[in-house]
Amino acid sequence: MNLCILDSGDEFQALPVSDRRAQHILRVLEKRKGDRIRAGTSDGRLGYAIIDAIGNDEITLHFFPESLAPPLRPLTVLLGTVRPIQGARIVKDLATLGVASIVFFPTALGEKSYTQSNFYKRKEYIQHALDGAEQAGNPRLPEISIAWSLKKALEAIEHAEGTKLVCHPDIAALPLSQIQVEQTPVILAIGTERGWTQDELALFERANFSLCALGDRILKTETAAIAAVSVILSKLNFL
Incomplete structure (x- = not known):
């Protein structure tokens, strides 16, 4: 602490x-x-x-x-619901890195029962955000919320201007390292380990998200979240 x-x-x-x-x-x-x-x-x-x-x-x-304290970074992470133990680590690390907000939502291919855990229902994630802020030495906490579908998550940010990115291992996706981040805030979507359905990708496309890739290796959600956020913060000159 x-x-x-x-x-x-x-x-x-x-x-x-x-x-x-x-x-x-x-x-x-x-x-x-x-x-x-x-x-x-x-x-x-x-x-x-x-x-x-x-x-x-x-x-x-x-x-x-x-x-x-310095303000939080202009970065929102849309994150598919993961196991509570994974969610705890992700929230702590993202709070340490200073992201402004985190929106959890269930994905089509993700495990639906995770949303019934106390981590999500009783907002146990708040304590892990506090742990991350204490580690960082900055008391500002990310705003954390639950959207009960991808559609609801996208509606929550539909009026936000800036750069919108969705991580997806597709041959058409540019490596995140090559993407120019010209506008803030940045809104970054990361799915569960089973990825996105075509219907979900179509929703992202209609919401003006661009595809980005994190290399040719299969990453756990928590690894992808920290790697992608770190790359973006570096592009924004915070790292």
Whole structure:
């Protein structure tokens, strides 16, 4: 945890000693009363917090904002629903890289039961986004949502201007490394490991998405997501 992300911008905040942040502060960092830690809030304020008190049930932090964190990257990822354990890793890594938003949606060839897991239904992905933001040292969190079909996912971004790309291993698809990203935001669609149907590709075409490829190797969804996002962020001069 490179940054303690607080629940609000209140000057004084209490964390239960059972809270993972409190556990990290006391057991890993071995901080004591009066010590200082790096802290921030999800609205983008960065600064530090001083441990004001340590009790049996909670610790009290005094937050001092100093600056605003850099904004998130102008990149939205449309992502086919994956196994919760994969989703957790993807969300954490994409939050660490600073993507602005993630939209999950079930694909025609993907496993439908994944959407019934607590990861999606109870928004367990939020905690993994927090983990990624803490790692990055930037408290801004990506906006994460669930669209219950590809059509709904595309409707959510239909008015967005910018560069729209869909990863697909097709002979007609340009390698992502060769694609010019001339407009932001970038909207990137990545499917599940079984790929897209022709009907889904037709929906992307009608929504003005361009095909892009990630080489000749078969990638897991999480590998494809990190690789593609990294290439795009490099093109946008963030890496």
